Amino acid sequence: MSKEYRLQAPLRDEDVQQLRVGDRVLLSGIIYTARDAAHKKLIQALDAGRELPFPLQGAVIYYVGPSPAPEGRPIGSAGPTTSYRMDGYTPRLHSLGLKATIGKGKRGQAVRDALQANNAVYFVATGGAGALLSQRIEAAKVIAFEDLGFEDLGPEAVRELVVRDFPLLVVNDAHGGELYAKPKLKK
Amino acid sequence: MRTIHASDIIEQVAAMVVRANRILRPDVLAAIDQSKERETSASGRDIFGQLQENAALARATGLPLCQDTGMAVFFVELGEDCRIKGGGLREGITEGMRRGYKDGLLRKSVCDPLTRKNTGDNSPAVIHIDLVAGDKLKISFLAKGGGSENMSRVTMLSPAQGWQGVKDFVVNHVAEAGPNPCPPTILGIGIGGSFELAPILAKKALLRPLDEPHPEPEIARMEQELLAEVNALGIGPMGLGGNVTCLGVRINMAPCHIASLPLAVNVQCHSVRHEEVEL
Structure with a gap:
């Protein structure tokens, strides 16, 4: 039976440990945005021994490239992008303390293994509900530090978001579970 | 020979790209409404509810339906008895797209395929032009997400x-x-x-x-x-x-x-x- 949780980011080990596939989570607190180009930069920074623009310990990364913010709002439309493109980078980030990622779509075996090995979780938010999800974001600021090799990446910039009751679904938990439906093929 | 001014093309295209990104196509919204009724899974019905809410919010707030406002794809039918004055057809469509994406706060999602450097204004658009009989100009726009x-x-x-x-x-x-x-x-x-x-x-x-x-x-x-x-x-x-x-x-x-x-x-x-x- 799936459960509902309210959690605060950054996440603690016990927050993640209790979650099972199908659980619903309302997440509040500070999370970070990064998609394709930012992930490449994060890994380059790690390889070069440089500091990352945000602490990985307990961190939640949201795969999103928001649309520009209208006046009076912190952010534009802000739904998840497809996660598999980040699969090559994700296990290393989990090994360094990343507790959760938010996206949409399937993760590869290496990521699912990394979730189990590092007590981490993969959440999905509803794809194509960017206007709706935007309402749960209270603040946003770009934290692209040029001295760390993060020039302005435009829609792909690293942002710090303050979210309140951001609606998520556990699709891959820290215990090897997978929520997605298996297609019923005839042969 | 009928004359269409390039400035009209720019204006119409700028407005249509913004409208398309805020208002879900009516037949799709109707299909979502109907699907919510016949979907057998509870999580599925819940998703349809969120999509209905998202469409209503986008319409009310002017936020794009989805943050991925796409590559701009145009299918154009240009009547053979119609000429464009004051600028080119492709240039007009591209300029209208640029303005709409800038003023409508749509995301600029186009980059160099290998360096991944963003072009900054969502250009170039993908424009398919067909010559057809008549003196009208029909422009169809599709914002195609990645x-x-x-x-x-x-x-x-x-x-x-x-x-x-x-x-x-x-x-x-x-x-x-x-x-x-x-x-x-x-x-x-x-x-x-x-x-x-x-x-x-x-x-x-x-x-x-x-x-x-x-x-x-x-x-x-x-x-x-x-x-x-x-x-x-x-x-x-x-x-x-x-x-x-x-x-x-x-x-x-x-x-x-x-x-x-x-x-x-x-x-x-x-x-x-x-x-x-x-x-």
């Missing part, structure tokens, strides 16, 4: 594979794509033509509304047959299980070489951003 475009495929089947081969390829591909293209999707299927024509047929097929069956009854029947097979996969909204994986299959066919059976599957997510204007 997630569903990445799950699109083109293949060259063997003629012996026929309709069964077409169905097998489409069904297997939808199964493999699973939750990635933001189901429920719409499938644009291009059958025949040449290597480059099949995907253009497939993309154009997405322009036909869901409540408009193919004019040829046999093709309309094939669309329904393929839709039923795709929905039998049980992938459901967002891949969480359910009986609505696809809202509609749209097929366009063209004759092809005796040695070939080109097939293209252009996947469209549920967030259909499509507008048309006639000048």
Whole structure:
């Protein structure tokens, strides 16, 4: 039976440990945005021994490239992008303390293994509900530090978001579970 | 010879790209409403509720329906008895797109394929121009997001594979794509033509509304047959299980070489951003 949780980011080990596939989570607190180009930069920074623009310990990364913010709002439309493109980078980030990622779509075996090995979780938010999800974001600021090799990446910039009751679904938990439906093929 | 001013094209295109990104196509919204009633999974019905709410919010607030406001794809029908004054047709469409994406706060999602440097203004647009009879100019716009475009495929089947081969390829591909293209999707299927024509047929097929069956009854029947097979996969909204994986299959066919059976599957997510204007 799936459960509902309210959690605060950054996440603690016990927050993640209790979650099972199908659980619903309302997440509040500070999370970070990064998609394709930012992930490449994060890994380059790690390889070069440089500091990352945000602490990985307990961190939640949201795969999103928001649309520009209208006046009076912190952010534009802000739904998840497809996660598999980040699969090559994700296990290393989990090994360094990343507790959760938010996206949409399937993760590869290496990521699912990394979730189990590092007590981490993969959440999905509803794809194509960017206007709706935007309402749960209270603040946003770009934290692209040029001295760390993060020039302005435009829609792909690293942002710090303050979210309140951001609606998520556990699709891959820290215990090897997978929520997605298996297609019923005839042969 | 009728004259159309380039400045009118710029103005109309700027307005249409913004409108399309804020207002879900009415037939798609109706399909979402109906699907919410017939979806068997609770998570699926919940997703449909969120999509209804999202569409209402986008319309009310002016926020784009989806943050991925797409590459701008235009299908243009230019009447042979019509001339453009005060600038070029492509330039006018591109300039209107630039203005709309800037002023409408739409995301600029276009970059160099290898350096990945963003062009900064969502240009270039993809513009297909057909010359047709008459003195009108019709411009169709589709904001095509990356997630569903990445799950699109083109293949060259063997003629012996026929309709069964077409169905097998489409069904297997939808199964493999699973939750990635933001189901429920719409499938644009291009059958025949040449290597480059099949995907253009497939993309154009997405322009036909869901409540408009193919004019040829046999093709309309094939669309329904393929839709039923795709929905039998049980992938459901967002891949969480359910009986609505696809809202509609749209097929366009063209004759092809005796040695070939080109097939293209252009996947469209549920967030259909499509507008048309006639000048």
